[in-house]
Amino acid sequence: MEKFTTHTGVAAPLTRSAVDTDQIIPAVYLKRVTKTGFDDALFANWRQDPEFVLNQPAYASASILVAGPDFGTGSSREHAVWALRDYGFQVVLSPKFADIFRGNAGKQGLVTGVVSEADIEALWAAIAADPGVQMTVDLTARTAQLGDLRVSFDIDDYTRWRLLEGLDDIGLTLRNEDKIAQFEARREAWRPRTLPVR
Amino acid sequence: MTTEITDIVERPRTLAEKVWDDHLVVKGENGEPDLIYIDLHLVHEVTSPQAFDGLRAEDRPVRRLDLTIATEDHNTPTLQIDKPIADLTSRTQIETLRRNAEEFGVRLHSLGDKEQGIVHVVGPQLGLTMPGITVVCGDSHTSTHGAFGSMAFGIGTSEVEHVLATQTLPLKPFKTMAITVEGDLRPGVTAKDIILAIIAKIGANGGQGYVLEFRGSAIRSLSMEGRMTMCNMSIEAGARAGMVAPDETTFAYVKGRPHAPTGQDWEDAVAYWRTLPSDEGAVYDAEVFLDAAELEPFVTWGTNPGQGVSLSDAVPDPASFADPNERAAAERALDYMDLQAGTPMKDVTVDAVFMGSCTNSRIEDLRAFASVIEGRTKAENVRVMVVPGSARVRLEAEAEGLDKVFTEFGAEWRFAGCSMCLGMNPDQLAPGERCASTSNRNFEGRQGKGGRTHLVSPLVAAATAVLGRLASPADLPTRVEA
């Protein structure tokens, strides 16, 4: 996982609340056997509508999503995070996230910042006034800056640390690699081995 | 650090605590999870593709190929196994597993191989499952392996990736629940009936967050395969795992299997295994008691495994449930199952009998089924499918001539796999069809859209196949000797 400190990119407004994971990635895409390549699946149903925000040229290269409250509710599918990430999103800002979605996001390197509803509205207004405008998200300072507008966001210390260090769950565990190796060195000989094939 | 490990206080411990403590790589501090070492990782085609893809994306290898083994089971057809798999999703999952196994070097038993079969049947039969180890698999019925006194539990796909990459898992300790079953079982009452009765007693969520330890004289007298049936269904009580303390029955079952320890390793292993049973005075977070002598053959009437009664009872009246949620669930279940309150369970006729799944598809299960149907005729209204848990079980059954008993009776004798347990392959119930099934889940649509499932033991399944309605062997007329 890449380390995240600051990110500057196009902010796209998703002016809806309660965007559930079934909207983020419809169930038909879950049959796939990969963990990547879900960019076409992101908001697949909504993207059929030419008016949908991500279909507008100004937001074609968006990497920051500014969404309404209760983002990521519904089924716990990790695919929702994979789809956002594969599409190119690095940050989602919302007044409220569903817990499981947020947990999955933190593990996969997607920043989820909680911003007050008033600030989300302000961001939406600023973006509407200048479609395609860039925003800078600073994870160290927990701020998002768009022109003169600076808002702060919440993210818990532990997730923030992991993102700053670029540690997914596996990377985190592998920090204890020496202890794993020590444990392996003292494992008894009788314990099962699948190889060689007997 | 070794200092952290020796910090463990000397106090009476349960079986589960001992196995846990002996797998601590790092003890979690300040509410953080422990890091637990995994001795055996079982892999199948449904929950592994994204895990391998994740490794690929981060350029990570499988840490311990010698602790990892894969088999194909959920999607495999049970007829014409030499033909390409028709369903595209099924075929893709299986082909993906084959490619991943090849690329990463994982040992795989493919369809047609004599060690292929349901992952939870394959591990024990190879002698890989043994006491005092940790076993994981991306499948909830991994609890089966706890029958050996191992800590065995199902994990999700991201955890599969985590184990492949690190051979460990960050976990918080589970709570422990002792389930003591004392006394002698009546004839015709089996491990399946005990576990169905336990789930009905504690509820389909009653075990949530717990490791269940089955103990008492009735459990001690079960065979290993019976203990596997019980631990398999611990998950249906909502538990993380089920365990039985290892004893002479366990050692005898493991000994001599292809991957069982030998020589001095065997001596060392048994000496350690004898230290595993819960200490006198060990404290459990919860305790449940059952009298084995009171148990009868058991059957479910509803759409979760906790909705069961004795076979000699009737379909319960939803009004008899005090809890409003349970009452509503019962009403919905009776509607889905098309059953009337008060109907004797034995009056319920079935269209199909499914003998199989990781709950009951081992050789003893097939023998039990055969012993009842042998020399009897199948009811005309039922279709009977017998699906061995593994290719090896199939061979064993054929060597004993059981296949003849099945086919002469009019049952279909199939190849190994999960089959109608979940209907990911073509083995499914038609809408409205009713099935007596030796599997573990009676959820709506589990065995096919609109299908209705009654969970039963192999003995009840066999008697039901003879009479065409739910029955136990005791209900059958005496066999006419040839």
Ligand code: SF4
């Ligand atoms: S037999 Fe059924 S419960 Fe067992 S692993 Fe297969 S699908 Fe799951």
